[in-house]
Amino acid sequence: SQQGEEDPQALSIQEGENATMNCSYKTSINNLQWYRQNSGRGLVHLILIRSNEREKHSGRLRxxxxxxxxxxxxxxxxxxxxxxxxxxxxxxxxxxxSYGKLTFGQGTILTVHP
Amino acid sequence: EPEVTQTPSHQVTQMGQEVILRCVPISNHLYFYWYRQILGQKVEFLVSFYNNEISEKSEIFDDQFSVERPDGSNFTLKIRSTKLEDSAMYFCASLGLAFYNEQFFGPGTRLTVL
Structure with a gap:
């Protein structure tokens, strides 16, 4: 079993639509983080949600x-x-x-068509 | 805004050769990490480093790998005798006490072993 599995694996939408990606994990956590990676580039931290939080917003992200x-x-x-x-x-x-390794999921590839 | 930098952005080497990947973490950060991402796969943890010693390493990080912080700014990953399967994107990350488990990632070095 793997910690952090996203679905869908790929998502294709039109500009203006909402995109929802899901992540499941196996063991207990004290926080969960989301990262973005543009093609062939580095990882950008988007948001961290603690285990005692149910929802968090940052700009257009929820x-x-x-x-x-x-x-x-x-x-x-x-x-x-x-x-x-x-x-x-x-x-x-x-x-x-708080300083241990991060375990990443397989990721969701999002394509937004103009 | 401070950022993690990595050099080179792309390294091509022959199988069996030694390579050194370099990273400059964010100054005043105390925890340092190397991850790798084989093309099309998820990001995998290699090693974490704190207080001038390895704090954790994965199964991938065998005797062919080593890390070093030779001075107050650089953090290096050495692969002694590269294999074809070492071809991947290698990411350096650092973490400071002010940010609860947010690891700041560099742009990565793409290693191609021929």
Missing amino acids: VTLDTSKKSSSLLITASRAADTASYFCATPPAGGT
């Missing part, structure tokens, strides 16, 4: 966390062509320190 279902979702509202990228969820070690 992240939810359901610890009972061990799942999180990332919603991008009013998508733009520039949002085209791969999106990954990542979790630190269960019950560990």
